[in-house]
Amino acid sequence: MTTIYDVAKQAGVSPATVSRVLNGHARVNPTLAGRVNRATAELGFQRNAVARNLRRSRTSLWAVIISDIENPFFTSLVRGVEDVAQAAGYSVVLCNSDENLKKEADYASAAMAERMAGVIISPASERSSDVSALLAAKMPVVAIDRAIRGAQVDSVRVDNAQGAAEATKHLIEVGYQRVACITGPQRATTAGQRLRGYERAHRAAGLSVDPELVRHADFRQKGGYEAMASLLALPEPPDAVFVANNLMTVGALACLTDHGIAIPEVIGIVGFDDIPWAQLIRPTLSVVTQPTYDVGQTAGHLLMQRIAQPSRSPSTVILSTRLSVGHSSTRAAAP
Amino acid sequence: MTTIYDVAKQAGVSPATVSRVLNGHARVNPTLAGRVNRATAELGFQRNAVARNLRRSRTSLWAVIISDIENPFFTSLVRGVEDVAQAAGYSVVLCNSDENLKKEADYASAAMAERMAGVIISPASERSSDVSALLAAKMPVVAIDRAIRGAQVDSVRVDNAQGAAEATKHLIEVGYQRVACITGPQRATTAGQRLRGYERAHRAAGLSVDPELVRHADFRQKGGYEAMASLLALPEPPDAVFVANNLMTVGALACLTDHGIAIPEVIGIVGFDDIPWAQLIRPTLSVVTQPTYDVGQTAGHLLMQRIAQPSRSPSTVILSTRLSVGHSSTRAAAP
DNA sequence: TTGTAAGCGTTATCAC
DNA sequence: GTGATAACGCTTACAA
Numbered sequence: 176m177t178t179i180y181d182v183a184k185q186a187g188v189s190p191a192t193v194s195r196v197l198n199g200h201a202r203v204n205p206t207l208a209g210r211v212n213r214a215t216a217e218l219g220f221q222r223n224a225v226a227r228n229l230r231r232s233r234t235s236l237w238a239v240i241i242s243d244i245e246n247p248f249f250t251s252l253v254r255g256v257e258d259v260a261q262a263a264g265y266s267v268v269l270c271n272s273d274e275n276l277k278k279e280a281d282y283a284s285a286a287m288a289e290r291m292a293g294v295i296i297s298p299a300s301e302r303s304s305d306v307s308a309l310l311a312a313k314m315p316v317v318a319i320d321r322a323i324r325g326a327q328v329d330s331v332r333v334d335n336a337q338g339a340a341e342a343t344k345h346l347i348e349v350g351y352q353r354v355a356c357i358t359g360p361q362r363a364t365t366a367g368q369r370l371r372g373y374e375r376a377h378r379a380a381g382l383s384v385d386p387e388l389v390r391h392a393d394f395r396q397k398g399g400y401e402a403m404a405s406l407l408a409l410p411e412p413p414d415a416v417f418v419a420n421n422l423m424t425v426g427a428l429a430c431l432t433d434h435g436i437a438i439p440e441v442i443g444i445v446g447f448d449d450i451p452w453a454q455l456i457r458p459t460l461s462v463v464t465q466p467t468y469d470v471g472q473t474a475g476h477l478l479m480q481r482i483a484q485p486s487r488s489p490s491t492v493i494l495s496t497r498l499s500v501g502h503s504s505t506r507a508a509a510p
Numbered sequence: 511m512t513t514i515y516d517v518a519k520q521a522g523v524s525p526a527t528v529s530r531v532l533n534g535h536a537r538v539n540p541t542l543a544g545r546v547n548r549a550t551a552e553l554g555f556q557r558n559a560v561a562r563n564l565r566r567s568r569t570s571l572w573a574v575i576i577s578d579i580e581n582p583f584f585t586s587l588v589r590g591v592e593d594v595a596q597a598a599g600y601s602v603v604l605c606n607s608d609e610n611l612k613k614e615a616d617y618a619s620a621a622m623a624e625r626m627a628g629v630i631i632s633p634a635s636e637r638s639s640d641v642s643a644l645l646a647a648k649m650p651v652v653a654i655d656r657a658i659r660g661a662q663v664d665s666v667r668v669d670n671a672q673g674a675a676e677a678t679k680h681l682i683e684v685g686y687q688r689v690a691c692i693t694g695p696q697r698a699t700t701a702g703q704r705l706r707g708y709e710r711a712h713r714a715a716g717l718s719v720d721p722e723l724v725r726h727a728d729f730r731q732k733g734g735y736e737a738m739a740s741l742l743a744l745p746e747p748p749d750a751v752f753v754a755n756n757l758m759t760v761g762a763l764a765c766l767t768d769h770g771i772a773i774p775e776v777i778g779i780v781g782f783d784d785i786p787w788a789q790l791i792r793p794t795l796s797v798v799t800q801p802t803y804d805v806g807q808t809a810g811h812l813l814m815q816r817i818a819q820p821s822r823s824p825s826t827v828i829l830s831t832r833l834s835v836g837h838s839s840t841r842a843a844a845p
Numbered sequence: 846t847t848g849t850a851a852g853c854g855t856t857a858t859c860a861c
Numbered sequence: 862g863t864g865a866t867a868a869c870g871c872t873t874a875c876a877a
Contacts, residue, residue, distance in 0.1 A: 176567075176854090178854055178855085179854070179855070180854080188863080188864085189864045189865075190854090190855085190856095190864090190865095191856080191857085191863070191864060191865080191866095192862090192864075194855070194856060194857090195856095195862090195863085197855095198856080201862085202862070203862070203863080204862065204863085207862090219646065219647075221619075221622050221623060221647055222623060222854090222855080223564075223623070223625060223853090223854055223855070224620075224623035224624045224625070224855095225560060225563045225564045225569070225624065225625050225853085225854080225855090226564050226853070226854030226855040226856090226869090227854075227855050227856075228855090228869095229558075229560045229561050229564050229853090229854080229855070229856095229869050229870070229871085230855045230856045230857080230868080230869050231855080231856065231857090231869085232869065232870095234560070236620075236624070238603075244579070244584075244588065244604075245582070245585050245786075247580070249579075250579055250580050253579065253606060254606075257606070261616075266605075266616070266617070266620045267605075268573075268603035268605060269579075269603065269604035269605070269606065270601075270602075270603060270604070271588060271589075271592070271604065273589070281596075282601070284556075285559075285571075285601045287556050288558070288559035289559045289560065289571070290558060290559070290560050311554065312554075312556055432792065451580075451786050456791075457767065511870090513869095513870055513871080514870070514871065514872095515870080523847080523848090524847065524848045524849075525848090525849095525870090525871080525872095526847070526848060526849080526850095526872080526873080527847060527848080529871070529872060529873085530846095530847090530872095530873095532871095533872085536846090536873095537846070538846070538847080539846065539847085542846090542847085557870090557871080558869090558870055558871070559871095560869085560870080560871090561853090561869070561870035561871040561872090562870080562871055562872075563853095563871090564853050564854070564855085564869090564870080564871075564872095565852080565853050565870080565871045565872045565873085566853080566871085566873095567853060567854095
């Protein structure tokens with residue numbers, strides 16, 4: 176491998192000058208600079224970032240540790256992060272923890288060992304283990320998507336209650352009378368927040384929530400299916416349902432289809448979270464979408480700030496969701 | 511930051527001994543080893559991989575540069591790579607080139623600068639530019655998914671012709687009489703290979719292909735929709751169609767739905783490539799699936815071999831596809 | 846078995 | 862503005 180010494184010799188300058196030309200942040204005689212550039216080209220010189228990182232004791236790599244590469248939530252999030260990173264001269268590498276705590280810990284410690292400039296993590300668990308290890312190692316960290324219990328860390332989340340309230344309000348305004356809610360497990364903070372939004376919308380409309388219409392399921396497709404089935408089995412079944420995540424929405428849809436129930440005529444439905452390839456689904460779905468790109472961008476900005484000022488106190492940014500209305504909740508046809 | 515010198519002092523040994531304990535590949539007195547381990551724990555020492563990499567002039571990171579993080583093809587592929595990597599002590603970082611040649615080049619050069627141990631790349635283009643830069647820098651490289659024109663590089667692909675033939679044969683055997691084909695653009699090698707498989711299956715069944723029934727589209731959803739529409743407009747339309755990639759399959763499905771055509775009763779359909787969340791689509795789809803996990807594993811193994819023997823001549827591995835039969839092609843109900 | 850010391854390829858601090 | 866030169870933190874001959 177060629178080094179800056181080889182380049183220096185070829186260009187007839189000192190290695191220090193080569194370094195200065197390569198980095199650009201010190202003025203060097205244009206003639207010499209030209210010779211250096213020619214030499215690097217001739218030798219096909221590639222600067223060794225490992226040595227550079229060691230000497231500068233910092234790197235230009237961000238790690239983004241995501242819990243599930245299949246979740247469409249992360250696709251545009253990563254783009255948001257990348258755009259901020261690139262503008263600031265960083266590169267982004269993705270680590271897929273696959274909801275696996277061991278993998279997540281391995282990637283976190285790789286990021287520390289490699290002295291990466293920062294880490295953006297969507298924690299596989301709400302337990303703070305890995306994040307606190309990163310924090311203990313003085314790693315700049317930003318948490319996304321989920322809250323970390325008791326950890327002092329910059330984080331970006333969405334306003335779950337507000338999104339749920341908007342979805343529920345929409346169903347009520349369109350004319351549905353008995354709006355049910357299928358939310359997640361009790362232990363998940365997001366499930367509680369979304370349920371609270373559902374309730375808030377009812378209060379705001381001067382309606383009371385029939386406790387019969389609320390189901391806690393497991394955030395998975397099967398749970399959504401079963402919760403929907405149990406709602407249909409009620410003496411007085413709902414005529415609409417707000418489902419608090421994407422997988423359960425899929426399950427609820429499958430259930431309604433299996434029962435031959437017309438959407439949105441008999442039952443209207445709004446989901447939380449985007450569903451990939453949603454355009455394939457008929458009727459098109461109404462969903463609460465998360466501003467994934469913005470989440471990524473915001474996380475990137477927070478990380479930049481944390482890198483610049485390691486001691487500033489951590490902040491949490493809450494972003495708004497957006498209701499995207501499809502055919503699944505448009506019972507009242509436009510005139 | 512603490513270094514092995516701090517640990518050495520605390521444990522009352524030399525830095526070399528600390529290093530030996532950390533790496534394990536040299537016998538050291540258990541008493542000393544214990545003191546070292548205690549010291550590392552007490553100081554919360556984290557070994558600096560940057561310095562280590564520099565000294566050893568090699569790293570333990572693989573870069574996987576993928577062209578589209580949204581494509582489900584890559585999800586399990588990445589797992590295949592990771593499993594091989596992990597078993598050999600490597601970590602995998604993902605770089606999302608987003609079908610963007612600039613991004614791809616940036617990530618390739620980051621991988622070179624960081625002296626990563628190897629690169630697995632699904633080239634955004636069949637032009638060999640970035641791959642040849644990696645090869646020129648003596649980077650161990652494995653190409654996946656697409657062929658690289660004229661580059662001598664290890665690669666893993668699937669047998670497109672065989673998969674297409676199997677899909678077509680299935681449609682013929684189930685009883686469809688006029689099987690059409692929507693394939694990709696002429697320039698794409700994969701499109702040609704899949705078309706050839708379609709033709710081969712006809713010949714094998716003693717049938718001739720009606721050229722009217724073959725369409726070249728753009729591998730995108732809209733193209734699939736339009737190709738399907740033009741097939742339906744024929745005086746004698748097909749009663750089945752083999753579609754050569756997932757996006758076009760989605761388009762063709764949408765077209766059939768819009769025309770109110772019953773699947774599989776009036777027209778049967780088989781696609782190539784998996785479709786995410788396919789379980790949501792009714793009827794369930796018949797598709798030619800790629801052994802994505804195996805592709806990843808194989809790429810990992812090839813990379814290992816290339817790292818071990820940089821001068822061995824490049825090899826190409828072709829894997830078989832598998833036909834997954836759903837309801838979209840099962841016209842003849844089981845007795 | 847353990848310690849000493851020389852690098853790995855850069856960048857940054859000095860003198861000039 | 863440019864050139865020596867000393868780190869950065871680790872691994873690994875080599876010596877003890």
